[in-house]
Amino acid sequence: MATTDDDRFAVEVRPVEGATVLALAGELDHDTAEPLRTALEAARAGGELRLLVDFSGLDFCDSTGLNLLLHSRLAVRESGGSLELIGLHQPITRMLHITGVDGLFPLHPDVDAALASGPRA
DSSP states (O other): OEEEETTTEEEEEEEETTEEEEEEEEEESTTTOHHHHHHHHHHHHTTOOEEEEEEEEEEEEOHHHHHHHHHHHHHHHHTTOEEEEESOOHHHHHHHHHHTOTTTSOEESSHHHHHHHOOOO
8 A cells, every 4th residue: 555645755555474564755744744644543553563664765854754753653662562663874864863762763774674583562
């Protein structure tokens, strides 16, 4: 399933063994965040406990995207699950480090590495 917000941002949601991958593409900011919010809420409502957010196709993420991920992380953790980040590029890695939240999320280079690491709580 793919959710888009004009031509600037898209979320592709796909189930994998034991998790749901949300592959992001484009620019995640205040104006484009709604499709990701909707996809995260739908995955949680569907009972998915392991969410893998793939940043490999994302060009930009601002504080709106970061706040959305932080709130979603808390909601998933309250259900006993995890929200894990995959394929981070240097600018996004730097933003996570500068804001001090890089240690809050399990980080993986790609989907295969995340799946090989096993579920996180």
